[in-house]
Amino acid sequence: MADDLEDLQQKEVELDLSNVPEDKHEDVKGEVGQFIVDSILEKLAKGDSPVSGESFKDLSKKYADRYKGGNRNPNLELEGDLLAALGFESSQDGVVIGIMDDSQRPKADGHNHLTSASKNATAPRRRFIPGSSQNFKRDIERGIQDIVDSFAATQEELDLAPGESNQDVSSSSSRGGGISISLNDLLSNESIGEMILRRIRGR
Amino acid sequence: MAVKVKKDTKDLENLIPQVRKAFLKSAEKNIGRLIVDETISVGLSPVQGEGKFKRYSESYKDAIKAGRYKGKSISPVNLKLSGDLLDSFFTKASGNKLVIGFKNKLADIHTRQGAGKSKVKRKMLPLEGESLKTSIFNEIIDLIQDEVDRILGK
DSSP, X not given: OHHHHHHHTEEEEEOOOXXXXXXXXXXXXXXXXXXXXXXXXXXXXXXXXXXXXXXXXXXXXXXXXHHXXXXXXXXXXXXXXXXXXXXXXXXXXXXXXXXOOGGGHHHHHHHHOOSGGGTTOSSOOOOOSXXXXXXXXXXXXXXXXXXXXXXXXXXXXXHHSOXXXXXXXXXXXXXXXXXXXXXXXXXXXXXXXXXXXHHHTTO | OOOOOOSSHHHHHHHHHHHHHXXXXXXXXXXXXXXXXXXXXXXXXXXXXXXXXXXXXHHHHHHHHTTSSTTOOSSSOOOOSSSHHHHTEEEEEETTEEEEEEOXXXXXXXXXXXXXXXXXXXXXXXXXXXXXXXXXXXXXXXXXXXXXXXXXXX
């Protein structure tokens, strides 16, 4: 299974959902999947690897001058086809993250060096999908656990942590043609007061 | 300056406007960094579930490659040509609400109406029923919490 996934340029993230109500399992998997995809894209945009223990070498000056207007940030993006193929799907035990378009797998492997076919690759290894024995970087793993925990939390626990992830957003167009949103209640006396009290109580 | 807090309502009532004022003083810069610099400018939408902005059309990419838009590259798709659109970012308080927006009318075109012949949408802010990426929203909460901690001397 692991080798198959490496061939596909994918990684399964197993989730312990034993404390999450069964009717919420697919919701957790969906939120975790989207979070991991977003996190990979954020790391890559900064030229950083999302994989624990991995980092990216800057683009060569020659390549950057030729294709990237001199920008040596290794964001794995030239025309955007590769990263557009990044996605996730729900699995029995969690979520599978990775390249979902067959045509982009060889290119992905050229960066990830996950298969034997990429052993002799000339391009430097810039791994953005973890191998079977690897994990995502700690901040991503922590974010995954936070999402699972938030679904496992009781209503009482949620009431003690106001604000986080409970967005109340309204959107509007402005007269001049722009656009704005209101984050409602974010600055209310109740919301700020609760933050102050939590700190005073040492939480 | 750190403030010693007694657990009574009066103190709390005094502290709340201090926190609000301190947060708002640097909100535009800090939230602009989160939404514009670290998200839109690198080709990502700040809207939950949107991921990367859709790629440019082939005809637009050809025009960029031909040098018709000076300094523009085909990736990342960062909604930046003159810079006016991203520079129009603003924040303001409206009662209990924090308002975040872009004054430039292109923001509405990219987000709501769709741009170009294919009317492709690249959402710069959430529409009704949508939300900011959780990571961005939580960082905004953290900014307020930082002001709470600073004022409490924690």
